[in-house]
Amino acid sequence: MGPGKKAALSGDMASPADESESSCRLSDDHRESSSSRQSSRRSLLKRALERARELLPAQRPLESFVHHNTLHAFEGRPFRAAVLEAAELFGSAPFMAEKFFQEAYVSGRIHESDVEAVLADEVEDEALLIAGEQWSLRKFVKTLLIAPRVTLNSRSIVWHLHEGELVSRYPAWLPRSSVERFHDCGPAKEVLPGLWRECVEKAAPRRATRRRIQRVQDYVKLRTGTDIDARVHPFLIRWVSAYLDNGFSAWPMQGREKGFFRCALEHWVWALPGLPWTALLRTEARSILDRGMSPGEFVLESLETLSVGDELVSDFVLRTLLALPGWAGMFVQLNERPDLAPGEAPPTDLIDFLAIRMFLELLATRHALGAEAEDWGEFSRMLESGAQVSSDQELADRQAQGLELFQACLIAGVIPRRLKAMTEGELRSFLSVLDLFGDGRRRLLWQLAYERRYRIRIFDALLAHQPFLRERRQASPLCQVACCIDDREESFRRHLEEIDPAFETYGVAGFFGIAIYFESLGEAGRRPLCPPTIVPGKVVKERRRRGSEAPRGILQRAGAALDHRRMDSEGALGLVRGTLAAILGWGVIVPTLLRHLLSRGDERIRFADPDLTLTLDREPGLDDEGGGPEVGLVLDEMVALVADVLKGMGLVRDFAGLVVFFGHGSSSANNPHEAAYNCGACGGGRGGVNARLFAQMANRPAVREGLAEQGIEIPGSTWFVGGYHNTGNDGVVIFDRELIPAEHTSTVEALLSDLEEVRRSNAHERCRRFLSAPLDLSRDQALAHVSSRCEDLSQPRPECGHATNALSLLGRRAWSRGLFLDRRAFLTSYDPAMDSDKVILAGLLASVAPVGAGINLEYYFSFIDPRRYGCGTKLPHNVTGLLGVVDGSGGDLRTGLPRQMVELHEPMRLLNVVEATPEQLTTIMAANAELGRLIRNRWVLVAAFDPKKETIWFYDQGAFREHQPEQRTIPVVKDSRQHYLGRRENLSAASVKAGLEESQ
């Protein structure tokens, strides 16, 4: 997104100079003659579509789900402004409601000092005269924030006036200062109704509100009360989902190669004649086909028919597409990355979808209005300037504004008499303060206070933890373990270090630098195993070692055979097979149940079967015909790749005997969002393959020679091992065990037994978050619990995913080791000592910060608005076209995360703590435009940390400011278990002694 984005977002599309205003409403004959106008309209439409492509939800087919910032398109703007703008555009929430924060305030999650600090930063203090009384603005806003006022929409106000206690009782939250004053005036029943009337009158809208008309639907509804969406949407959704179907239905739509517009019209000419709607559909489709119109021409003509002015084209197109954002967005996604389609993606040009949508809207309008529909002059006027609001609406607006003033009066102790006595100027300034600190601003202030508390706690803990680290003696490590930077691996690493201090752990993005497509024997198609921003240029295939086909258990063979019968989630839909299966009901269930049980071992078989090999080396013979990605890597590529990863994580000397790389993924049953639990750095895939490949490469003598030339000397006694950690059931697999040299046998044995312990401990710590797991589970029971969760068909929460993510640490493990971070932190290893020119840091930040932000912000938005940004509850979800889910029997494609995934989340922006100086970070921000924008616009929060000086600088308001510790102590516990045992809530950081003990 370039600098042009800002202009595009604010909607002020400059019209080309050669065009005059009056040309907007030219008659048809005129249009023919002015071809320059036509081409300018075309480029307008093109730009409008470009803008829409940016703003539509960018969620990929579910199988390749990757976390991304829901408002990625807005990253060019400051976070606080962008969320408000997006809220306006999508009808969504910008922050949590005030009630949420006020409850957090009462429960102690937000301190009074946080509110005050935020106000000190955000509010220019000034004197405020309210009804003859002096207030400080900050104090007034603070009172305004803390008072648990009610927020009512215009409809509920009426109820609360007549049935509730809005004007019949003094609220319990009345500040002490106003309590006496009001009670002196008399009982509530006598005082409040008068105050209410006065407030509604005084708060009367200062500007005439007008109802916005943005789409054809708004206009038709206003004029006739007919909801044309009710006709257009079910119809359109049927056709668009059938068109986009990636191989679910047995009878696919024909002629899809012609594009949606043409394909659909060719079907519709066959609609039933005779009924009003279908006959209209039939004749109009026929006439467009006869005229041979392209979708672009059709849209341009329709815009002309509707007389949409040049400057409104962009907004009109956007609003029209945003009526069904999910489907429109899927058109864009499949168009951009057809390689991610689970089946064969048909052509998906957004203009096709827009054309069909407009075709149906116009048709439905004509169906609803008859001949009247031809008159669109009124529409274009309303599009420009909105429509008159009804008197009911006007009253409701006034009451909503009145409520704000009413509650403010209660807070400030403005009794009716004093309100009446207010001068015009005084009232105006009071109202403007209320306006300035309206709902959106107050929520923002709360959000800042909410984030501040967590930040202060973490900063204090980090600083207080450092003295413990100073006492730690470094010893040569027995084994080095690299995990993904994923927050779920934080506890895994911590437990590993606690079990044996001779373990040294590293965090590195879980695709380990290997950007590939992977073709598994166990899965259909190929899937990319790399971050979403990379299009892999290589393929690695899984193959069965020659001659190893035969010995398969009879049960496995039976299971495989049953797979082909497909009697379960999508079999038995046809007549013959369906009938047979139905009559033999039990007969089918038993084998499918069996198959279900058999396939449990799937993952284990797939990852650890020594008979499965990977095509690591370049094999030109296996390449696709026609120039697809190449199969395998050549030596130079391997050397470069291994060197990059090792340098990046700061492991270029002091190699231990055994270096283990763990990829990760997650398995769950009956879960369309399964990929969302997998490794984000692997594009929603499972990173085991990458880890295995990495180890294989790093063990090759030729690769090591190449590394030595670059100054990375790996001793001959060091062996690399690839592994896989299932974050769902805490299963751990080690690959290529048979290749490990004999000298390492004892170390490997020790490692394996330690890993057994670690997965138990990790499962145990995770179980405290599951209500269905009692708090007194033993570690074995905990392991059994997590593994049963992942196989349970009825379990919509197989694991918590990234639900608690809040923090990202980038730097040496040496300063975060032994710190209990409650599975909330992304941990990336980086050693400043080996990065004098800060190239590595810049590279790491550029990759880690956006990935972390993507995960964090997707959780944030799905949490604050599960309706618009998230995909609601999982229970009615229905998988459509193998692409995504809709609610129940149809509707828009739901994007974002389901409620069950985000429940535990605390909506905060990701706090990145980087081991660097403020100056270094400033330089990097200046050099990397995209990263700089992300940080400056505050989509992520950044702090610089110097462990030697024990100082933290937090980047705020354009500068790094030194953090002043509030608390200089930190809880010290024997081991993690002691800290979390018996507690379900989010925990503070703690120093864990077990992780710090010196090596024996």
Add this chain to the structure above:
Amino acid sequence: MSPTLVKQCFVFATFLPLVSMATIAVALAIAQKLPEHYVHRITALTFVAATCCMAVVDAWLVLGGEPMTLHLGTAFSLRSYHFDLDFIIDGLSATYLSLNFLLCGLIGAFSARYLHREEGFFRFFIQLDLLAFGVSLIGGGDGLDLVFAGWEIVGLMSALLIAFFVDRKSPVENGLLTYAYYRASDVGLLFAVVILHHSVADGHISKLSVEGLSPGLTVMIGAALIVGAMAKGAIFPFTSWLPRAMEGPTSSSAIFYGALSIHASPFLLLRVAPIFMDSPLLRAMIFILGLLTVVFSLTVGRVQADVKRAFGYAASGQVGLIWIEIAIGWHSLALVHIVGHSILRSWQLIRAPSVLSDRRRIRRGGGGAVGASRPLWLRLIPESQQVRFYCWSLEQWFVEDFLAEVLLPAIFRPFDLLNEWDLAWSRKLDRSAGGDES
């Protein structure tokens, strides 16, 4: 095993869900909020006990016990009309009730975890209990009026569970639509009950026979019963509610639309078989309706791109097939088909969210195209006509358009006219009386 024990078991099983529902409802009313596991336990206990009771009944019947009826009392009487609480214990009722309790128990167990922390958790279990009760009235009731009561309970619960997610519009709309379809078709059943009472003064299934009924009356009653059975089984042209009904939590879709609710339709036919088995006309009617449903569901079902709607059509196709079996006279096969299909379809619906991972696994070992194989019958349609057929299939043969644009307006027109006439009259009366009022 004595017949008395069997009867006791039967009655106990039938009313147990009602007790369970009342327990939950009362506890909720008192405590406002209950721990979820209480409800879980109550439900488990209910359905395990009910299934055990039914096992006793089943065992008795398998061991050669004669079918019997039992009279529990009379709910109310109105002159010569008695609303009897009579039940019938035979192979049919025992099978259906056993299936009912078994599936409700399994779905209950499933849902306890599936609906964890969901708003409406308690509502769901209350409705599940009531569904089980309604189904047992349909399955075990001897009086057609008692069956009708069960029929209505099931219909209402069905509509309420479709509208489970009350915060969105489409579940509520589709729930209402389904209920409207049900009510339209229920008129048939009610009509049949009334005529039966009128003509033979008896609505007991166990005494149902065509003796004493004139051929014309038989056809009338039979046709009314068939109409009554249509909507619940999503028989053509009532099919389109079924895919629309997939709005609730997956588990409620599974039990209603994969199993109990839709099979109430062929079950009713099996129950009242004596009325139509001797009438070729009625049997032809059932056969044709069944056949139409099969063809409709097959063509429409195979173009659906989403899992749950595809299952909906697959289910209605099978119900159509069961109707055909009943028309032919293969009643035992029909019963086996009902049971088998219920189990299969609810299992499949429960696993509907797995379609992505299943699909991924299918090609184990490589080879084979992604995508279901094209149905064989498609070859019967000439290539040139396939686009037309596709359009008609995706638009559900335009049945809904026909209903919305032709049939419903035609039905409502006279009412609208009456309404206008009525309003005009009342205005007129108002005017003439208005002078005195003011």
